[in-house]
Amino acid sequence: MKTRKRSNAPIFWGLFGAGGMMAALFGPVMVFITGIAVPLGLLLPADTMSYPKMLAFAQSFIGKGFIFVAVFLFIWHAGHRIFHSLHEVGIHGGLVAKLSTYGLAAIVTVISGVALLGIGF
Amino acid sequence: MSEQKIIEIEVLRYLPESDQAPRPEVYKVPFTDDMSVLQGVQYIKDNFDGSLTFRWSCRMAICGSCGMMINGIPKLSCEAFIRDYYPKRISIEALGNFPIEKDLVVDLSGFIEKLEAIQPYIIPKEPRTVEEGEYIQTPAQFADYIQFTSCINCTLCYAACPQVGLNPDFIGPGAMALMHRYNMDSRDGGQARRMEIAASEEGVYNCSAVGYCSEVCPKKVDPGNAVNINKINAGKDYFLRFLSPKGGAK
Numbered sequence: 001m002k003t004r005k006r007s008n009a010p011i012f013w014g015l016f017g018a019g020g021m022m023a024a025l026f027g028p029v030m031v032f033i034t035g036i037a038v039p040l041g042l043l044l045p046a047d048t049m050s051y052p053k054m055l056a057f058a059q060s061f062i063g064k065g066f067i068f069v070a071v072f073l074f075i076w077h078a079g080h081r082i083f084h085s086l087h088e089v090g091i092h093g094g095l096v097a098k099l100s101t102y103g104l105a106a107i108v109t110v111i112s113g114v115a116l117l118g119i120g121f
Numbered sequence: 122m123s124e125q126k127i128i129e130i131e132v133l134r135y136l137p138e139s140d141q142a143p144r145p146e147v148y149k150v151p152f153t154d155d156m157s158v159l160q161g162v163q164y165i166k167d168n169f170d171g172s173l174t175f176r177w178s179c180r181m182a183i184c185g186s187c188g189m190m191i192n193g194i195p196k197l198s199c200e201a202f203i204r205d206y207y208p209k210r211i212s213i214e215a216l217g218n219f220p221i222e223k224d225l226v227v228d229l230s231g232f233i234e235k236l237e238a239i240q241p242y243i244i245p246k247e248p249r250t251v252e253e254g255e256y257i258q259t260p261a262q263f264a265d266y267i268q269f270t271s272c273i274n275c276t277l278c279y280a281a282c283p284q285v286g287l288n289p290d291f292i293g294p295g296a297m298a299l300m301h302r303y304n305m306d307s308r309d310g311g312q313a314r315r316m317e318i319a320a321s322e323e324g325v326y327n328c329s330a331v332g333y334c335s336e337v338c339p340k341k342v343d344p345g346n347a348v349n350i351n352k353i354n355a356g357k358d359y360f361l362r363f364l365s366p367k368g369g370a371k
Contacts, residue, residue, distance in 0.1 A: 004318060004322065004323060004324075005322050006318060006320050006321060008359075011319075014360075087287060088283065114333075
């Protein structure tokens with residue numbers, strides 16, 4: 001029987017799956033709050049997303065955790081999806097495809113982590 | 122008696138001795154409302170061109186031999202009826218994603234190799250002697266795998282799968298469904314051995330969950346589900362293998 005190499009896809013598939021779960025649970029309500037309700041002044045107080053409130057949110061442990069998880073899992077989800085879509089349109093998993101999808105997701109993960117820690121507690 | 126109806130059937134012909142590439146040929150076939158597309162193709166062979174080559178056997182969706190692309194959709198030709206296409210032309214081709222051997226006959230050797238690779242037989246947990254008697258299985262244990270036993274190896278799912286088309290080495294939906302069938306059997310202990318294939322680069326993660334395989338399956342096996350359940354199993358095996366090493370892929 002021919003020898004087979006174990007695929008390292010579970011790492012990326014796991015991040016993709018977790019990101020998909022996050023996107024399904026929180027994506028629509030986040031779009032509604034940040035993109036519709038707050039800009040149009042619907043339902044929520046006008047200063048819901050004011051700078052001091054957002055800063056306080058990002059400085060709390062829970063807020064930091066939520067923002068980090070939302071940013072990094074969403075981008076890994078998108079990266080994996082785009083990586084596979086590129087494969088489907090004929091751009092196969094070469095270094096360029098990996099760097100521009102998983103690489104970008106890794107960079108965004110680091111930046112969001114550093115930025116969140118940088119604004120203090 | 123109603124007047125004789127005629128359907129145009131366009132067949133993608135390929136004779137390896139004389140053709141450089143497959144070419145379409147149109148036949149005008151008289152039909153009755155009870156005729157399947159397979160019977161239409163048989164009519165062509167019997168009346169117009171005896172060299173037309175295709176596989177068939179049972180004529181009742183049991184044997185899985187007569188799969189073809191009918192108007193671009195993988196189908197068992199015995200299960201597709203001419204009346205449902207009339208008065209439009211029916212176009213038929215050999216199953217997609219397989220090399221054509223002749224006319225509507227494809228080379229299945231790649232599929233057979235994949236089927237062998239997943240070890241589609243019970244590998245007993247503990248071998249029993251005849252004196253020890255039969256393996257006992259409860260109805261609930263039976264229900265775990267029965268759906269996946271219905272596969273007739275017709276390979277329609279391979280013709281449907283865009284990932285098989287992109288990577289012919291992908292083990293693919295049908296073989297994975299059978300792998301799952303044996304993994305789920307309470308008498309079987311071969312899961313770790315089969316994990317080597319499921320977790321490999323040719324394994325489950327090639328699937329992008331399109332689901333067309335399950336849609337075209339004439340036996341409602343739902344191979345797409347089998348593949349995706351095994352993504353979870355292969356993921357667990359990947360991360361937990363350090364905690365409880367028990368074989369699997371290297």
